[in-house]
Amino acid sequence: MDTAPDLAAVARLLADGTRARICWALLDRRAWTPTEVARHTGVAPSTATEHLNLLVRGGLLTEERQGRHRYVRLVDPQVADLLENLAALAGDGVLGTSARSLSGTRRRDALAHARTCYDHLAGTVGVAVTDAMTEQGLLDWQQGVRLTGDGAVWLAGLGISLPAAGRRPLVRSCLDWTVRRPHLAGTVGAALCRHALECGWLARDRMTRAVTVTELGRAAFAEHLALEL
Secondary structure: OOOOOOHHHHHHHHHOHHHHHHHHHHHHOOOEOHHHHHHHHOOOHHHHHHHHHHHHHOOOEEEEEEOOEEEEEEOOHHHHHHHHHHHHHHHHHHHHOOOOOHHHHHHHHHHHHOEEEOOEEEHHHHHHHHHHHHHOOOEEOEOEOEEOHHHHHHHHHHOOOOOOOOOOOOOEEEEOOOOOOEEEEHHHHHHHHHHHHHOOOEEEOOOOOEEEEOHHHHHHHHHHHOOOO
16 A cells, blocks of 8 residues: 555544544643643543643644643644634534533634634634735735735735744635635734734634724724725
8 A cells, every 4th residue: 555644643633522622722822731621621630631642642732841830732833724624624513613502602603703713813804804815916816825926015014024934834725614715824824913913903802712803903904905894
């Protein structure tokens, strides 16, 4: 047989519901302690530790130690993109998004409207921003997505400087699991989301990955992208 990546190994890691919930929670890009993971997933600390060890060995999570404290996080943006793409296939039942209470429905709707996907903007707002950038000629999709020359000038005009070329693509499409259409990821997507948060265009929810478009943000998106939110 031809050699091929061991896709089944990755699938086995995420086939367990607890490990899937752990990875989904870590899409907020924070570093979590095993105690926080255990509390969030509703399992014993020893059980959470076993799952975390498997995810670290499997290459989906990385760990950091500070003294006696251990922290875990997603290993890189590629894992975050993988999780979002799988969520798009899973549909409305993805990891608890089928809310059974009023508060759960509100949290689900808030996440569907606007949220961070690891380090870039997702949800209805993220897709709308991506569409507006395309309509303004800042992105081109003829042969996959790419940043145009006008797009680079536009970013510079906002004061967004991009890091030197690295392993991460400059722009990348990420399939949004709520809208089922692509939003912008990659270095540009991350830089734009970071800029919007720092400028107060977006405000984070303290408990979830949801973000809110502020009055300042609505004015900024209207001015810079002719986008009404």
